[in-house]
Amino acid sequence: MSILRIDKLHKEYNSSGKSLRVLQDINFEIEEGATVSIVGSSGSGKTTLLGLCAGLDRASSGTVELCGQTLNSLNEDQRAEIRNQYVGFIFQNFQLIPTLSALENIMIPMELHGKSGAKNVAMNLLERVGLADRHHHYPSQLSGGEQQRVSLARAFSNEPRILFADEPTGNLDDDTSGTIEKLMFDLNREQGTTLVIVTHDLELARQTQRIIRLKGGHIISDEKTGQTQQSIVDEQV
Amino acid sequence: MSKFSFLLNTARKDSRKNRGKLFLFMSSIILGIAALVAINSFNYNLLKDIDRQAATLLGADLAITGDSPLNPAIQSAVDSLPGKQAKEVELLSMAYLPSVDETQFMRVKALEGDFPFYGTLVTTPAEAATSFKQSKSALVDNGVMLQYGLNVGDSIKLGNAQFVIAGNLKNAFGSAGVSATFAPAVYIPLQYMEETGLVQPGSLVDYAHYSMVPASFDIDNWVKRRNKAYKNAQVRMETVKSRKRSLNQAFDYLNYFLNLVALVSLLLGCIGVASSVLIYVKNKISSIAIFRCLGMKGTDAFTVYFLQIFGLGVFGVLIGAALGSLIQFVLPIILSDFLPVTVKSAISWKAILEGLIIGTVITVLFALVPLLAVRNISPLRTLRASFEEDVSGRDLAQYLTYVAIVGSIMAFLWKLTGNFINAGIFTASLLAAFLILFLVSKLIMFLVRKFFPTQWSFVLRQGLANLYRPNNQTQTLLISIGLGTAVLTTLFIVQGLLLENVAQMDAGNQPNMILYGIENSQKEELAKLTEDMGLPLIQQVPIVTMELSEWKGRSKSEWVADSTSNVEDWVINREARVTYRDTVDQFEELLRGNFVGNYEEGQDSIFISLDERYADGLGVDIGDEVVYNVQGTRIPTYVSSIRRIDFRNMQARFFIVFPKGVLEEAPQFQVLVTKTPDTATMASYRSKVVKAFPNVSVVDLGSILQAANEIVTKVSYIIQFMAGFSIMTGLIVLLSSLMLSKYQRIRESVLLRTIGASRNQILKINATEYLLIGSLSAATGILISIVGSYLLATLQLNLKYQLNWWPIILVFCLVVGLTLIIGLLNSREVLNKPPLEVLRNELA
Known part of the structure; x- marks a missing residue:
């Protein structure tokens, strides 16, 4: 059963009165519980595609169906409800709310959803990411790796059906990246979440089951992980 | 937990790290x-x-006043009133x-x-x-004593009569604080008034009749029934109720002015509110985008920030109300000279x-303008830093807020x-x-971009380009x-104009002494005394x-009875003081008709000249x-002609001018106008006149003008005190507006520092x-x-418009200087600390 279905997706931006095509004729489906990477060079349209898939933006044409809901027909508030209910996010620059403590940042999605016992769940998650003793610290008092761990805990706090990660290790060193990747895949497995990662990091991409490659706003390949490694080698040759 | 909680x-939670920034708001x-x-x-x-x-x-319960004794009809009505009566x-x-050989201009009240x-x-x-009325005694104003x-x-000698000072007078009825400063009161018993010889044809005398x-x-009902009938009799009837009403009206103007100052402070404050909320919202965009990304609805995100602003706004309003309640204890002290009552x-x-x-x-309302944009902040900002259209977009709610x-x-x-119209004009002016x-x-942004000086140095080009980037x-x-x-x-200019217009009255060679009540027989002798002292005879008129x-074709009583006529009361009720001459005065302008200077015997008509306002008030052209009655x-x-009089000169002015050859034999008195060069000459001249001609009234215009200047100084002090609120608020607005720029420019400055720009650059x-920005704004x-x-002075206040440039230049320099100083103080953090530390502190 597919959790995300993209059909004939187009996205254009208007810049200084001119139309700029960012994505053209994108089609794919992702099965529930799958792990998928979207890779491509800068300006290939990866982040735009992620934004559209997660309901953060509207497509110029085509359909995005997330968790059985067609996003095109929904307004921003309805999409916000979908995000809160089914979607988790991890960002390259962590995007923690600077005025809230680590614990409060993790509690926010649950409180938005009106769930009870948010504090206990958040503390358990903080313990899971190894930051239980830092729960009262603000983002500015945490290192980059620690901030991303809080961000991971927040992403999983609402038990999302699908998790979107935008360059989750892009701002981190190799050792910290390794820790974050392991945590992300472990939590993903434990909760049975679908994982969609946008990344430049081929090492990270290889850890997913499927890689979709973008170039100039088109999908140039969509392969299982083994085939992808061969395509990359072919391209490099 | 409910959604609202x-x-x-x-x-x-979101506001706790930002409360310092919200203090400005x-x-x-x-x-x-x-x-x-x-x-209020x-x-x-x-x-x-x-x-x-x-x-x-x-x-008293009733006061009837006029410039002549009560006529028999009114007198008999008053006599029939129950209770007590008194006259003044x-x-x-x-x-x-005599004890100090000095003279003093006074308000004589004979009771x-x-x-x-x-x-x-x-x-x-x-x-x-009470005892002063039993003998030839006087009560003299405490200030004069x-x-x-004096003891x-x-x-004290008034005209021809000398009185023993029986008491030191601490208050007087019928005069507010300031009028007492140029004519302090002296009370005498009424039965000795005649002996003073001060009441003569042409003397400016007020008669009052009081009833309890x-x-x-x-x-009030008694007055109401008689008011119309007595309108013709040139009297004014006042009861406690009508006095209360007229006092309330008089203070409406004071209250109107003070409230305008408050409104100005409030509006400036609101600009500050809008600016500081805008800073706050801009600063919070990334947090809002994250909230939105995590599934918070636009209206909920708006509510979170609205609650913060509303809470602090109400707190600020409460502090303001408490402060205002304290300040109001000072106002009665500042305004005491102008108040007829003791204000508790x-x-x-x-x-x-x-x-x-x-x-x-x-x-x-003002906070809503920037705050409404919160609803439209896109969650996409979590992925992309620039997403301008969401905050700059306008929607219906925003337009409704403006309305x-x-x-x-x-x-x-x-x-x-x-x-409603005045309110509309003021609102339209603000808009x-x-x-x-x-x-x-x-226009500035367009012009700078269009004619950008590419040959200028790097730093100047950067500074200039910041205007449109x-x-x-x-x-x-x-x-x-x-x-x-x-x-x-505007506040400063209008205040300056008010002061300037009063000061002009004393400027140059304006006369400063008016002598009136001069009998024809005294005319020559008084002129000689004046000239002997080397003083000019600026004006000597009958x-x-x-x-x-x-x-x-209609009598005065017919006009008064006609409820449809537009004839103005002040024209009907005044005693006509007329002069006769054969030329138009230098301070008058002949608007239309022929000025007829002489009446030849046998001529069938007498042609007179009227002032334009008097003619308009009477409805004649x-x-x-026009028929006058001279002693029956x-x-x-x-x-035959209509004139316009310049009322700013200090000479006797006449609404009605007869030609020579008509009134020479009528009962008349003379007015003499002169100018004394200094206070010593003035005192000596005044003393000689009072001794030689006790019946002649000497009005010292200099001291009246000085008193008027004192009043204006006090008024301007009040204006400045109240304007202080506006100035303080203005400074806070300037500060909050410039705080906005701190967040706008900090990233750029840090990046420039990072890539090697010097502190100096x-x-x-x-x-x-x-x-x-400072110069263009100012x-x-x-x-x-x-x-x-200019519009206010000429259309509303009827003031002569004349700009004093110094205060304006001062305001310009002050605004530009403050903008520059606060702006540069904003940059000091960028200049003095390592770029990374600044980024962590400001952008975290």
Whole structure:
């Protein structure tokens, strides 16, 4: 059963009165519980595609169906409800709310959803990411790796059906990246979440089951992980 | 947890690290509300005290006043009133003080009966207040007693009669504080008035008749029934109720002015509110985007920030109301010279409630302008840093907010002025100023981009380009600083114009002494005395008093009875003081017709010349017949010319001028106008005149002008005190507007530092930008204020418009200087700390 279905997706931006095509004729489906990477060079349209898939933006044409809901027909508030209910996010620059403590940042999605016992769940998650003793610290008092761990805990706090990660290790060193990747895949497995990662990091991409490659706003390949490694080698040759 | 309590909790948590930044927002409101509450509390206390003290202000239940004794009909009506009666004759005259050989211009009040019936004359010794009427004694104003070192038992000479000073007078009825400064009071018994010889044909005498009636008697109804019938008799009837009404009206103007100052502070504060909320929202965009990304609805995100602003706004309004309640204790002290009653300061809950409501409504409305954009902040900002259209987009709610702001200002002004058109004009002026500043900012950005000086140095080009680059602050700062400058400069210009117009009256070779009540037989002798002292005879004219009898074929009583006529009361009721001459005076302008200077015997008509306002008030024009009554003789005349008089010169001016050859034999007196070069000559001249001609009244215009100047100085002190609120608020607005720029420019400055720009270069770039913004805002604001004050002065206040450039230059330098200093202080963090530390502190 597919959790995300993209059909004939187009996205254009208007810049200084001119139309700029960012994505053209994108089609794919992702099965529930799958792990998928979207890779491509800068300006290939990866982040735009992620934004559209997660309901953060509207497509110029085509359909995005997330968790059985067609996003095109929904307004921003309805999409916000979908995000809160089914979607988790991890960002390259962590995007923690600077005025809230680590614990409060993790509690926010649950409180938005009106769930009870948010504090206990958040503390358990903080313990899971190894930051239980830092729960009262603000983002500015945490290192980059620690901030991303809080961000991971927040992403999983609402038990999302699908998790979107935008360059989750892009701002981190190799050792910290390794820790974050392991945590992300472990939590993903434990909760049975679908994982969609946008990344430049081929090492990270290889850890997913499927890689979709973008170039100039088109999908140039969509392969299982083994085939992808061969395509990359072919391209490099 | 309910949704609202979650939002409330989130608002509390989100704001805790930003409360320092929100202090600016709060302080913008505090002073405006403080001014409003202080002024309204004072006003309500004043009205309460007028209400309580009105009877003691009038001293009687009924006062009938006029410039002649009561006619037999009124006298008999008054005599039939139950209760007590009293009489007073009042005139201005020179008094001679033999013990110190000095003269003093005084208000002589000759009293008969037990007046005041309510309240008392406060004297030392206390019994003098009543005992002075038993003998040829006087009560003399305390100021005069102290000034000349007089004691009870000394003498005072008024005209031909000498009185023993029986007491030191601490208060007087019928004169407010300031009028007493140029004509202090002296009370004498009425039976000795005739002996003074001061009451003569042509003397300016006021007659008052006071009654005290039993409480059961409806005096207002008695007056109402007779008011119309006595209109013709040139008397004014006043009861406690009507005195209260007229006092309330008089203080409406004071309250109107003070409230305008409060409104200005409040509006400036609101600009500060809008600016600081805009800074706050811009600063919070990334947090809002994350909230949105995590599934918070736009309206919920808006609620989180609205609750923060609303909470702090109400807190600021409460502090302002408390501060205002404290300040109102100072107002009665500052305004004491102008108040006829003792105002007891007390907490006015009505004023506080009004302040809270107005403050909260207006703060919320102004905060809504930037706050509404929160609903539209896209969650996509978590992925992409620049997503400009979401915050700059306008929606229906935003337009409704603008309409509500204009509507609330208009409603406030309407309540204040009670005049819809005036409220509309003021609101439209504010909108026009706003629009002009908006257009000027657009024009500047267009011109700088179009004619960019590519050959200029790097730092100057950077500074200049900041005016139109993305994230520029040109529009926001130009509007907020420009509007603040415009309001403050207008206040200064109008204050300067008021002072200048009064000062002009004393300027140059204006005469400073007027002598009136001179009999024809004294004319030559007095002229000789004047010339012997080397003083000029600037004007020496005859005056004949007469009564208006009929015009345009209808008698005065017919005109008075006609309820449809537009004839003005002041024209009908005044005693006509007429002169005769054969030329148009140098301070008059002949508007139309022929000025006929001579009447030849045998001529069938007498042609007179009228002042334009007098003619308009009477409804007559050239060719119309006007009949006057001189001591029982009917004199029919025809209007042959209309003149305009310049009322700013200090000479005797005449609404009605007869030709020579008509009034020479009529009972008349002379007026002499001269100028003394210094106070010593003035005192010596005054003393000689009073001794040689006791019946002649000498009016010292110099001291009256000096007193007027003192009044204006006091008024301007009050204006400055109240304008202080506006200035303080203006400074806070400037500060909050410039704080906005801190966040706009900090990233750029840090990046420039990172890639190697020196401290000096960054300082110069920022200085160029702030200098340009400061100068352009101040110049535009000043230009608006010049146009605004010109319209206000010429159309509303009828003042001669003359700009004093120094205060304007000072305001310009002050605004530019402050903009530059605060702007550069904003940059000091970037200049003095490592770039990374700045980024962590400011952008975290």
